[in-house]
Amino acid sequence: MTEMLRVMVAEDDAHARAHVEQLLGELRPEWSVCASVEDVASALSAAREMRPELLLLDIHLSDDAPEDWFKALLAEGRDVVFMTGDPGFAVHAFEGNAVDYLLKPITRPRLEAALGKLEARRAQRRQDGAIRALRAELAVRAREAREDVLTGLPNRREYDEFLEAEVLRALRYQRPLSLLAIDLDRFKQINDQGSHLLGDQVLQEVAKVLRTAVRQHDLVARLGGDEFAVVLPDTGAEGAMALKRLVEERMRAWHWSDEVRRIAPPTLSMGWGTLDLQALAATEAAEHLCAQADERLYADKAQRQIQTANGMR
Numbered sequence: 001m002t003e004m005l006r007v008m009v010a011e012d013d014a015h016a017r018a019h020v021e022q023l024l025g026e027l028r029p030e031w032s033v034c035a036s037v038e039d040v041a042s043a044l045s046a047a048r049e050m051r052p053e054l055l056l057l058d059i060h061l062s063d064d065a066p067e068d069w070f071k072a073l074l075a076e077g078r079d080v081v082f083m084t085g086d087p088g089f090a091v092h093a094f095e096g097n098a099v100d101y102l103l104k105p106i107t108r109p110r111l112e113a114a115l116g117k118l119e120a121r122r123a124q125r126r127q128d129g130a131i132r133a134l135r136a137e138l139a140v141r142a143r144e145a146r147e148d149v150l151t152g153l154p155n156r157r158e159y160d161e162f163l164e165a166e167v168l169r170a171l172r173y174q175r176p177l178s179l180l181a182i183d184l185d186r187f188k189q190i191n192d193q194g195s196h197l198l199g200d201q202v203l204q205e206v207a208k209v210l211r212t213a214v215r216q217h218d219l220v221a222r223l224g225g226d227e228f229a230v231v232l233p234d235t236g237a238e239g240a241m242a243l244k245r246l247v248e249e250r251m252r253a254w255h256w257s258d259e260v261r262r263i264a265p266p267t268l269s270m271g272w273g274t275l276d277l278q279a280l281a282a283t284e285a286a287e288h289l290c291a292q293a294d295e296r297l298y299a300d301k302a303q304r305q306i307q308t309a310n311g312m313r
């Protein structure tokens with residue numbers, strides 16, 4: 001698709017200016033000359049006000065203008081083609097990243113070549129922009145694929161990969177590894193008696209409690225629904241139990257909203273497991289680790305249900 005570009009021509013020689021504009025009209029009839037100026041002040045103000053996409057600039061517009069009057073335009077990244085009678089100017093033109101420079105008198109083939117360069121540069125810029133946008137989009141998608149949208153915690157995919165890598169590391173270096181499996185109690189009640197939105201808020205707050213209770217190298221993940229897990233590298237059973245107690249304390253101390261408190265301040269059932277460092281196969285060791293944590297979680301939940309039935313918290 002041909003772009004409809006707007007061009008500014010700055011040239012103090014009226015004949016030369018008319019000549020350039022005529023050539024432009026012949027070479028790119030769909031483009032328009034939005035500013036045709038003859039001095040520096042008009043060139044600078046037209047460049048800012050008319051926002052032409054191409055600036056065709058005579059370098060020596062008037063004797064009293066500073067030699068580098070056009071530098072600000074180049075610095076803004078504007079597409080400039082210089083027109084000059086001085087062959088030595090080429091160096092300055094390209095240092096400033098001009099599109100091209102044309103030696104006077106301007107000929108049709110040289111102007112055509114300069115316009116071609118400009119179009120190629122604009123096409124390249126569009127392509128670069130599209131690639132940058134695509135990269136940014138891919139980065140967002142990649143993050144979303146590993147992140148739980150509601151809480152911002154790593155999701156199950158990230159958790160699975162992290163756990164697998166940590167199990168291998170722990171077995172290889174014979175370092176302890178623990179896991180805390182977590183499930184909200186009676187969460188359905190919050191959704192049913194409050195609202196789904198209130199349920200979402202509770203999930204977000206639980207994520208905060210967990211995130212702020214763990215160490216930097218631990219991984220807190222939301223596995224789905226009201227299930228969370230914490231992978232604890234370099235941590236044995238004592239450390240896992242200590243974290244369980246800390247999370248319980250923080251949940252009790254959390255400032256739940258009145259609406260949540262009216263229904264029931266949320267509590268968590270938790271179970272921990274530790275990796276068997278004598279295990280020969282990593283997959284079985286990981287499965288055993290998860291099974292231990294789940295078993296303790298269910299036992300914890302069963303006990304809480306009994307306590308609730310007996311009217312205790």
Ligand SMILES: Nc1nc2c(ncn2[C@@H]2O[C@H](COP(=O)(O)OP(=O)(O)OP(=O)(O)O)[C@@H](O)[C@H]2O)c(=O)[nH]1
Binds near residue numbers: 195199203224
């Ligand atoms: N608000 C909200 N609710 C969710 C989300 N994901 C799952 N749920 C709800 O979580 C509830 C889980 O219910 P259950 O599995 O019975 O768990 P529970 O009510 O905590 O019961 P126990 O674990 O036995 O104490 C269901 O009502 C789901 O609809 C979510 O992203 N937001």
